[in-house]
Amino acid sequence: MIRLLVQELKFRRGAILGWGLGLCFFPLMYIGIYPSVAEEMAGLADLEIYQAMGMNLGTFADWVASILVIFLPLVAAIYAIINGTGTLAGEEEDGRLEMLVTLPLPRWQILTAKALAFSISSAVIYLIVSLVSWGVFKAIKDQIETSLTGQDLFLGVMAGWPLVFAMGMLAMFLAAFCSRRRIASMIAAAILVVSYFGSNLAGSTPVLEPFEPFFLFTYLDSSGSAITTGQAAEDVLVLLGIGLVSFILAVIFFQRRKLTVGAWPWQRGQN
Amino acid sequence: MKNIVIETQDLTVYYGKFRGILDVNLVVEKGEVFGFLGPNGAGKTTTQRVLLDVFPPTRGKATVFGKDCQREGVAIRKHIGYLPGELALYANMRARDFFEMFEYLRKDKKSNGYWRELAERLDLDTSRKISQFSRGNKQKVGVVAAFMNRADLLILDEPTGGLDPLVQKAVLELVRETKAEGRTVFFSSHILSEVQAVCDRVGIIRDGQLVATRRVEDIFAQRMNRLTLIFEGSPPSEAFQMKGVTELRQGKRSLTLEVKENLPAVLAAAAQHQVMDIETHNVSLEEIFLAYYTGDEGGSYD
Structure with missing residues (x-):
C-alpha cells in the first residue's frame, strides 16, 4: 500500500503546487492589503450582509x-x-481504475492509499498557504495594531484543514456509492454550498436553526477567536469524525462496487 | 491428472436486468493458448473481468489456479498479466515511468526490467509521454505491461488491436514463447487468422453463452466441403440423406450439400443419377465461426 501511496502522491505533485500557489492569493492579497483598508473595514463590522456570509471585519483577527x-x-x-x-x-x-484493481492489491488498500494521498496533499496545500500567511503577516505587522503572532495566524489557517478533509472523504464516499462521477460531484457540491450558506444563515434565520448541526461549516468558527484561541477541539473532532465515517463507508461501498459497470448499490446484485 | 488453470462453473453475470454471461462452464489447462471468440457484446470481456475480480458473478463460480477468484483475488492476480480491451493509461506519464510504476506496484522480482527488452522488440520509444502516442503505440504499452511480469497466466483482450502487421506478428510470437515456457494464455480476438496461428483450443461465446469449445486442429480436420451438384432433371435430394451430409439449398436442377463426412458415399450416390456437373469448395474457417456467431450452425459444427 505504501508503494501505491507514493505513486498517488507523485500524481498529485502538480495539483499540490498549483493549488498551493493558487490559494496563496488569499493571504497575499487579503493580508497584504489590510493596512490600507483597516479603518474602512472596521466601519463595516455590523453589516448583516457580511454576517450572512460568515464575515466579521471589525479587527485584524476578524x-x-x-x-x-x-x-x-x-x-x-x-x-x-x-x-x-x-x-x-x-x-x-x-x-x-481497471488497470489498478487488476494488480495484486486489495481494494481497501487502493482506497486507503488514495484517501491518504488526498489527505496529505490537501494538508501540504494548507501548509503552503499557512506559511505564506505567516510570511505576509510578518511583512505587514509593523503597520497594524494587533496582538496576534505569526504562529497564531499559521495555526488559525491550518485549523481549516479538517473541513477540507471531511469534504474530501465525503466526496470519496459519494464516488464509491453513486453510479457516476458527475452525480457524485453534483451531490458533493450541493452539500458544500448548502453547508456554507446554511451554517451562516442559521444564526440569523430561526427556521434554519434546527438544521444547524447538519451543516459542515457549523463546526468551523469564523470569528476572530478562531485565530486568537483556535478552533474548539470538539468541532475539530466532529469534522475529523465525519471524514473517518465517510472513509469507512467509502471502503465498504468500494469493496462491493461492480467496477466498470457504474451501477448504484441496489442494482449491483440484481438478477 | 490435468493441470487446470481456469475453471468456471455456471458462471453468470447480470448487469441489472441485462444479461452479461449465462451459465458459462469453461476449463483452460496449463500451458495452452485458449482463444475466446465471439461477436461484440457476447460476454468475452465480462468473463475476463470476473476472473480478475473486477466485479463478482451474479451466480456460479470461477477459479484460477484452483483459487476462488473473489475470495483469493489478490493471490491470483500476482500470477496474472492482463491486457484490457479498453486500454486506459496514465496519459501524463512517460512510458518508462509507467512500466517502472507497474513493476514497483507489483513488487515483482521476476520482471526485473524485462519491460525494456519487450519495448525494444515492439519498437516502442519509452522516453515519450503516453499522451503523445498513437493508438498503436498505446496498445504496445498495454502489451508490454501485460507481458512484463512473466505471469503464469496472461489474459489478453484483443491484444493486436490497432497494431501494424509487423508488431502483430511480434505479439503473436510473444504468445508462442509464453506457451513454449509452459505458461497459459487466455486470448480473446476477432482476427481468426491469429487465432488459427497461436491457439490450441477455442471457446465460442454467443449471447452470453458458451456455445462450443473445440481444438483448433479438430476444426480444421473437420472442415467441410460444399458441393453443388447439377442434374439433368429434378434433383433427387432423398438420395443424399446420409450421416454427415446437410442439404443447404435445392434449386430447380441443382442441389447444394455440405459434406462433413461420407464424401465417397455422396459421390457414389451422385454417380447413380444423371449429374451434369459438380462444383466444390472448402468452407472457410471464417464461415465456420460466423455460423457460430450468428447461431446458424444447426448442430453441424458441434
Missing part, C-alpha cells in the same frame, strides 16, 4: 478569519471534491 478560515476551506473544498470523486469514479469511468 478580517483574517473571515477570509482565510472561511473562504479558504470553501475554495479548497473544490479541490477535495475534484480529487475525491476523480480518484475513484473518475478513474473508473476513464478505465484507469
Whole structure:
C-alpha cells in the first residue's frame, strides 16, 4: 500500500503546487492589503450582509478569519471534491481504475492509499498557504495594531484543514456509492454550498436553526477567536469524525462496487 | 491428472436486468493458448473481468489456479498479466515511468526490467509521454505491461488491436514463447487468422453463452466441403440423406450439400443419377465461426 501511496502522491505533485500557489492569493492579497483598508473595514463590522456570509471585519483577527478560515476551506473544498470523486469514479469511468484493481492489491488498500494521498496533499496545500500567511503577516505587522503572532495566524489557517478533509472523504464516499462521477460531484457540491450558506444563515434565520448541526461549516468558527484561541477541539473532532465515517463507508461501498459497470448499490446484485 | 488453470462453473453475470454471461462452464489447462471468440457484446470481456475480480458473478463460480477468484483475488492476480480491451493509461506519464510504476506496484522480482527488452522488440520509444502516442503505440504499452511480469497466466483482450502487421506478428510470437515456457494464455480476438496461428483450443461465446469449445486442429480436420451438384432433371435430394451430409439449398436442377463426412458415399450416390456437373469448395474457417456467431450452425459444427 505504501508503494501505491507514493505513486498517488507523485500524481498529485502538480495539483499540490498549483493549488498551493493558487490559494496563496488569499493571504497575499487579503493580508497584504489590510493596512490600507483597516479603518474602512472596521466601519463595516455590523453589516448583516457580511454576517450572512460568515464575515466579521471589525479587527485584524476578524478580517483574517473571515477570509482565510472561511473562504479558504470553501475554495479548497473544490479541490477535495475534484480529487475525491476523480480518484475513484473518475478513474473508473476513464478505465484507469481497471488497470489498478487488476494488480495484486486489495481494494481497501487502493482506497486507503488514495484517501491518504488526498489527505496529505490537501494538508501540504494548507501548509503552503499557512506559511505564506505567516510570511505576509510578518511583512505587514509593523503597520497594524494587533496582538496576534505569526504562529497564531499559521495555526488559525491550518485549523481549516479538517473541513477540507471531511469534504474530501465525503466526496470519496459519494464516488464509491453513486453510479457516476458527475452525480457524485453534483451531490458533493450541493452539500458544500448548502453547508456554507446554511451554517451562516442559521444564526440569523430561526427556521434554519434546527438544521444547524447538519451543516459542515457549523463546526468551523469564523470569528476572530478562531485565530486568537483556535478552533474548539470538539468541532475539530466532529469534522475529523465525519471524514473517518465517510472513509469507512467509502471502503465498504468500494469493496462491493461492480467496477466498470457504474451501477448504484441496489442494482449491483440484481438478477 | 490435468493441470487446470481456469475453471468456471455456471458462471453468470447480470448487469441489472441485462444479461452479461449465462451459465458459462469453461476449463483452460496449463500451458495452452485458449482463444475466446465471439461477436461484440457476447460476454468475452465480462468473463475476463470476473476472473480478475473486477466485479463478482451474479451466480456460479470461477477459479484460477484452483483459487476462488473473489475470495483469493489478490493471490491470483500476482500470477496474472492482463491486457484490457479498453486500454486506459496514465496519459501524463512517460512510458518508462509507467512500466517502472507497474513493476514497483507489483513488487515483482521476476520482471526485473524485462519491460525494456519487450519495448525494444515492439519498437516502442519509452522516453515519450503516453499522451503523445498513437493508438498503436498505446496498445504496445498495454502489451508490454501485460507481458512484463512473466505471469503464469496472461489474459489478453484483443491484444493486436490497432497494431501494424509487423508488431502483430511480434505479439503473436510473444504468445508462442509464453506457451513454449509452459505458461497459459487466455486470448480473446476477432482476427481468426491469429487465432488459427497461436491457439490450441477455442471457446465460442454467443449471447452470453458458451456455445462450443473445440481444438483448433479438430476444426480444421473437420472442415467441410460444399458441393453443388447439377442434374439433368429434378434433383433427387432423398438420395443424399446420409450421416454427415446437410442439404443447404435445392434449386430447380441443382442441389447444394455440405459434406462433413461420407464424401465417397455422396459421390457414389451422385454417380447413380444423371449429374451434369459438380462444383466444390472448402468452407472457410471464417464461415465456420460466423455460423457460430450468428447461431446458424444447426448442430453441424458441434
